[in-house]
Amino acid sequence: MKSFSYVRPSDVDTAIAAVAADPAGSYLGGGTNLVDLMKLGVAAPGLLVDVSGLPLTDVARTPDGGLSIGANVRNSDLAAHPLVRARYPVLSQALLAGASGQLRNAATTGGNLLQRTRCLYFQDVGKPCNKREPGTGCPAREGVHRDLAVLGHSAHCVATHPSDMAVALAALDAVVRLRGPDGERAVPVTDFHRLPGDRPEQDTVIGHGELITTVELPAPAPGRSAYRKARDRASYAFALVSVAAALDVRGGTVRAARLAFGGLAHKPWRARTAEEALLGAEATEESFGRAADAELSAAEPLRDNAFKVELARNLAVRVLAGLAGEAASDPRSPGPYTGS
Structure with missing residues (x-):
């Protein structure tokens, strides 16, 4: 070292x-x-x-009914926080799906957002990697890429972002607050991480010296939310595909939907095309499947990871159908997807 x-x-x-x-x-x-x-x-x-040791450890309600999360809040504490569990279950579930209990006890909110890919070529300094050393190439494209990107990748990089938490934050329209030498700014989490393009070494839009201070969630919207992760083993494994969804169903019709995928791209993938397709549609598996197909039509799988497209479709349909079923069986529906 x-x-x-x-x-x-x-x-x-x-x-x-x-x-x-x-x-x-x-x-x-x-x-x-x-x-x-x-x-x-x-x-x-x-x-x-x-x-x-900086005093960035508060989890508190914001004046507009949302939630402010300090950058140093530990993943385990955030997952167990009563406000998160009651009002944003998709976030609590995503955090609990990530890493091991020991790592969640150490990992922070800000650090989770900034973690880097687990691509084998990036982590092996004996191999070329555009993300680690720009201009050296991306051997993953023709090499070992089973776990890597099918959406938004480029000739320069097919790495995926590993965070579970960030996928849930993307579905929740979270905002990352930064402070740096030039002052403060707020960045939607959907814009915080980058697709690789011709600059794969740049994971996020954060500038040198900028520090994440808080992550803010908007007030809970009507409906319900959930996170589901498909992985090679039951614990302590990164997602092959993950889905974070929030769904508002009334009278069998989708009034609003938020959907994000993990494990498919260089960043948490907010499924805007699928969301548009769901708006006003019947809350059925057929509708959910068509919406997922519309989103995933842009996929460009490599030799060994085409299975991810079907896996993502099926996982999205299962999560959305589960949320729709909960809404149909709950006489209190519609209610906040937080259950509070």
Whole structure:
């Protein structure tokens, strides 16, 4: 491991100033991804600014009825928080589907959003990788790519984003609040992560020195939500495909739908085409299947991952049908998809 400097600031402004002043500086939160990448030689920051002690640990209601989540809130604490479990079950379920209990106890909200791909070529410094070393190529396209992208990839990169939490946040229209040397700004989580294009090394729109301070959720919308993940083994595995959905059904008709896929692209994939197809449709498996087909028609699978398209379709139909069934069987429907 390359030697590095380490500082532990006591306030946000000091942390930002330290990283902004050092081109090789990097923030350290829970360390569940960055430390692994440092051990592998993939990441070699010259300065680590430990932000884990900063007072960014609150989960609180916002004036508009939403929720503000501090960047240092641990994944396990967020999943178990009463407001999250009651009002945003899709987020709690996504968090609990991610990693192991030990890792959830260390991982943070901000760090989860910034975790990097688990593509084998990215993690192996003995192999070329455009994401790690721009211009060296993407051997995954012709090599081992079973777990990699079928949507939104480019000739330069077919990596997938590994977060479960971020998929749920995409379906919930969350907003990421950043503070940096040039001030503060808010970025919708659907715009926070990037597709690879010809710059696969740039995972997000975050600038050097910018720090995630909070993630904000809008007030819960009517309906119900759920998260489902398909993976190779029952625990501690990244998604082959995951689905985060929120559905409002009244009188057998879809009034509103939010749908996001994980495991299919370089970023959480908000399924806008499917959502438009669902609006006003009958809440049936046939309608859900047509909507999923419309979204996935843009897929460009590689040699060994075409199965992901059918898996994504079937998983989306199952999740949406389950939510529609809950709505039909609940005499209180319509109600908030949070159940509160």
